[in-house]
Amino acid sequence: MQIGLVGLQYSGKTTLFKTLSKTSSNISSQKEEASIEVVKVPDERLDNLTKIFNPKKQVNATIEVFDIPGLKMSEENKVKITSTFLNSVRNNDALFYVIRAFKDETIIHPMGDVNPVRDIEFLETEFLLSDLAFLENRLEKLKKDLQKSKDERLKREFPVIEKCYAHCEKEQPLRSLHLDDNELKMLSGYQLITLKPLAIAINFDEDSIQSVDKEINDIKNQLIKLDVPVIPFFAKIELELSNLSEEDQKIFMEDYGIKESALSKILRTSYEMLGLQSFFTVGEDECRAWTIKKNYNAQQAAGVIHSDFYNKFIRAEVVHYDDFIKYGSFSKCKEAGAWRLEGKEYIVKDGDILNIRHN
Ligand SMILES: Nc1nc2c(ncn2[C@@H]2O[C@H](COP(=O)(O)OP(=O)(O)OP(=O)(O)O)[C@@H](O)[C@H]2O)c(=O)[nH]1
Ligand SMILES: [Mg+2]
Structure with a gap:
């Protein structure tokens, strides 16, 4: 799955991208070509399973984020769409419009002034x-x-x-x-x-932290026709914070009054708009999260692990993560009736722990 960050020049896409990928040192802000980063999807449940099973490795689900250079002002003083840009946009499963709301006179807006609603309508048109x-x-x-x-x-x-x-x-x-x-x-x-699922991420500066809910509402009210998720974020602050340890990051976010990181909001929204969910496999070698569509049955989920598991599927052993945590082990789950053998038609739920039996 790949999501594309789309917008006008200097809206904060690369800054956001850097907070997602946490490799701030080697991505230049002025880079002309598009870059793709594989982002780990954080999942506390997987972290907990790793603590319990102590495997050789933990493998998180991943999502690809595509940072597309923004649209610039042309020589005729107009922002013009190019075919390179459109091709990059087409190349994604879902889109995030990254829209500038921060004010900074030293950074020129390609349309002259900051106006989020106009920029969103421009892209839509x-x-x-x-x-x-x-x-x-x-x-x-x-x-x-x-x-x-x-x-x-x-x-x-x-x-x-x-x-x-x-x-x-x-x-x-x-x-x-x-x-x-x-x-x-x-x-x-x-x-x-x-036709692609869309969400809008609006980049505010730190002066707006207190008023951001109101500002987002104002923007939504002017876009009633556009029924998509609109989420605020604070690229510059979050980039500064992304260099800190996880713990310090949490403390500073609380200080600023930022409830959820841009990374978490964007991944959560992506999962929702693409209709995705996770299931887990556990063992001594690895504990792993897998991404599937919401309506996948057990056989389809098995196929995501390996095509052999799809073709030679017999049954799936299923325990839900919540039950596993509640009872503490697979044998206790069995005693409590929370361990089940399911056939291929079983619809997998978010947080199921699966063990596929196959020929
Ligand atoms: N003051 C302020 N500056 C910001 C903020 N977000 C980004 N910037 C700055 O704006 C400039 C452009 O940011 P980028 O993230 O490179 O913008 P971009 O959308 O990737 O731009 P293009 O790749 O040219 O389309 C950089 O100098 C950033 O440091 C913000 O929230 N506040
Ligand atoms: Mg950029």
């Missing part, structure tokens, strides 16, 4: 236009092809593209259009931008 142009072309091509051939797949695609086109033409992003699984599958190769 540009992405909508890009999808609309794609859909229009695709529709034309399908019309032509269908005159020549009676291909069943193309026939089925036509009404789906038509429906998407009509929706975009009404200036609605595709994420607000109801599409069933088959329709989504048909569209999946096209990387339509407004």
Whole structure:
């Protein structure tokens, strides 16, 4: 899974990226090319399992974060969308708009002044236009092809593209259009931008810590059409704090009144918007968190570990993390009836500890 940080120049993407990856020393803020970082998903439950099993290693779930260089002012004094930018944006499973709310006269805003709502609407409009142009072309091509051939797949695609086109033409992003699984599958190769799950991360400065809830509400009120998560963060402070030990970091965050780190908010929101959850495997060699979709059954979850586990699946031994902590061991869980053998149709829950039995 890959999430993209998208925005205008100097909105704080790379600063945020650095707090996520904690490798502040070697990422230059002025870097032109995009960079991708594999970010460990922190999980207290996995930490606790590691304490209990004392394995050789702990493997956290990971998510890839893609830091895309922002849109700049062009020579004609306008912020222009480029095809390189659009291609980088298309390359993600979900998007975070990183929007500037901090005021700092020494850092020039590419549109002249700080205005979060305008910047969000600008990005939305540009992405909508890009999808609309794609859909229009695709529709034309399908019309032509269908005159020549009676291909069943193309026939089925036509009404789906038509429906998407009509929706975009009404200036609605595709994420607000109801599409069933088959329709989504048909569209999946096209990387339509407004179809991707979206959240908005707004970068405030430290003067706003007290008033941030109100400021976020004001912004949301002006964006009622845009029904997506909007989360505040404080890139500059958090970058400074990310160099401290975990303990000091906690203390300073409390001092500042920051309740949750940007890293944690972004990963939590990503999991939610992508419909993801974690299950665990435990043992002497490793304790590990695995990422799966929310509706995955036991066999599909087994397949994430290894394709052999999918093909030769027999049963899954299941104990929920909460039960394991409550009873203290697998044998105690058995006595209490909290240890179960499940078949392939079992829908895995967030926090299940699985042991896959296979041929
Ligand atoms: N005062 C202040 N400065 C910030 C804040 N966040 C980022 N900056 C500064 O703004 C400048 C640009 O930040 P970056 O994180 O490099 O911005 P970016 O979005 O990656 O920019 P591009 O990659 O050019 O699109 C840097 O000098 C940062 O130190 C903030 O919250 N407050
Ligand atoms: Mg940058």
